[in-house]
Amino acid sequence: MxxxxxxxxxxxxxxxxxxxxxxxxxxxxxxxxxxxxxxxxxxxxxxxCHSDLSLANGTLAQPLPxxxxxxxxxxxxxxxxxxxxxxxxxxxxxxxxxxxxxxxxxxxxxxxxxxxxxxxxxxxxxxxxxxxxxxxxxxxxxxxxxxxxxxxxxxxxxxxxxxxxxxxxxCAVMTGVGAATHTAHVTKKSSVLVVGLGGVGLSVLQGARLAGATTIVAVDRNTDKEALAKAAGATHFVPADDTTKKAVRSLTGGRGADFTFDCVGSSRTIRDVWGLTRRGGTTVVVGIGGKDDAVQFSALELFHFARTLKGCVAGSVDAEADMPQFFDWVRGGDLxxxxxxxxxxxxxxxxxxxxxxxxxxxxxxxxxxxxxx
Missing domain, CATH: 3.90.180.10 (Medium-chain alcohol dehydrogenases, catalytic domain)
Incomplete structure (x- = not known):
């Protein structure tokens, strides 16, 4: 033995x-x-990280101990x-x-x-x-x-x-910043909506700012995060409540945002950010949800709105090749x-x-x- x-x-x-x-x-x-x-x-x-929470509570499968x-x-x-x-x-x-x-x-x-x-x-x-x-x-x-x-x-x-x-x-910064810069390819002078302001969501805000977005709307149920959101690059903070959709539309010309990011990972929030994406815009799912939490779309809306729906794993970043850019952003005070x-x-x-x-x-x-x- x-x-x-x-x-x-x-x-x-x-x-x-x-x-x-x-x-x-x-x-x-x-x-x-x-x-x-x-x-x-x-x-x-x-x-x-929130992914650790998902493993600990069983949302994500993990052999134990x-x-x-x-x-x-x-x-x-x-x-x-x-x-x-x-x-x-x-x-x-x-x-x-x-x-x-x-x-x-x-x-x-x-x-x-x-x-x-x-x-x-x-x-x-x-x-x-x-x-x-x-x-x-x-x-x-x-x-x-x-x-x-x-x-x-x-x-x-x-x-x-x-x-x-x-x-x-x-994890958090590479995923969040990468979601904006590598997955969505946020463009200059665009509008961005980020729902869920954990470490990843706040990093998406920083990525949107680095990409040159000019209207960056942050949404979270915890209003204490407004200062953190503004420091990360949000131009507006909207509480997550019954008035959220109306507020976001008023900030985006009634059309919805060019780029939207769900950093929560639930069917409800995914549907929310999808509905707040302008026609022809891009929705990115960054949060990790449960396998049984199904999201529904009608065939007509997929055709009519012509939006792009993307998943995001690790910010679509090749860490070996791309991390030097992140180091430069840190050195320059951009992150x-x-x-x-x-x-x-x-x-x-x-x-x-x-x-x-x-x-x-x-x-x-x-x-x-x-x-x-």
Whole structure:
């Protein structure tokens, strides 16, 4: 019988989800040994994302027990023999989609849709102390002191980019800004509507501003987010209530917006933003909804309105090729990432951070898994 301490030699603390809807427990797990093409990373900062909430509450399927967390920046502590372009001590952004660079999407300009990009979420990467397999939520497992991932799941971070900023670039900012710049291709002097102002929605606002939109309408049920929306680039804030549709139409010449973004991920909000898109405009679904939450369209409206409906995965961004542009935006002050951070904590604060997201409060809690002595 093989020795589990040889196959899984690295003991680390992690917040482990054992049952859907149950609190996570901070416990010791053992990470698998680093393979030839792998890298072991110490997690320095990790954001708590709405996708983590969707995994924790069962909206998205995930084998259990699992370590969630996927929006992170860390430091390389070990590399496999075949990894020659990263050194121990290098800072890296962790990616929740790892392009294989060989499948049809990867070879046709869509590595964010890689056929194998998320497969590792269903493959054990660690064990509990009693030997139970543990899975990495969204392939990363960053609600832990360390993780092990393939080299292709990492983007090096320049010395002048802050660690917390780099963590947010790994998911919320890349997805939101990319939704505007890469998925929708927002045009100059256009009108934009963004519904749902979490970390992704606020990042869509920043992407719309970077793209040169002139009317940028932000909608959220929490009116406390108006200041955050305006700081991100919104020209108008509209509360999500019975007056929303009328208010948005009055701000967009009665036609609806050129580009609309649903950052909630429900059939109701998708229908709402679709109906607030001008004839011939573009609707982008960024939020992740449930598989049983069906959206209905009539055959006539699809013909008559001639709108484009797009899904958005990871902002349609090729992180390896496109991240340098994001770094430049951060350096130039064009992206304000600190404004997205509304809380800090350690591994023991994961459940509280998820509860805040579920209640529509705050934007991003950034955790430091390795507690400073």
């Amino acid at each position: 093989s020795d589990p301490t040889v196959e899984y030699p690295h003991e680390v603390r992690a917040a482990v989800l054992r049952e859907v809807g149950a609190p996570m427990q901070v416990e010791t797990i053992r990470l698998r040994a680093v393979g030839p093409g792998d890298v072991r990373v110490r997690i320095e900062a990790t954001g708590v 699992a370590v969630l967390g996927h929006e992170a920046c860390g430091t390389v502590v070990e590399t496999g023999a075949e990894v020659t372009d990263l050194a121990v001590g290098s800072r890296v952004i962790l990616l929740w989609i790892t392009p294989c660079r060989e499948c049809h999407p990867c070879t046709h300009g869509q590595p964010h849709l890689c056929e194998k990009g998320s497969s590792r979420a269903g493959e054990p990467y660690a064990v509990t102390r009693d030997g139970t397999p543990v899975y990495p939520g969204l392939t990363v497992g960053s609600f832990a002191e360390q993780t092990v991932v393939p080299r292709g799941a990492l983007v090096p971070v320049p010395d002048d980019i802050d660690t917390a900023d780099a963590a947010l670039l790994g 304000d990432l600190r404004g997205l951070i509304t809380g800090h904590g350690t591994l023991g604060d994961v459940d509280h951070a998820l509860a805040e997201l579920a209640a529509g409060r705050g934007v991003r809690t950034v955790l430091a898994p390795v507690e400073k002595s």
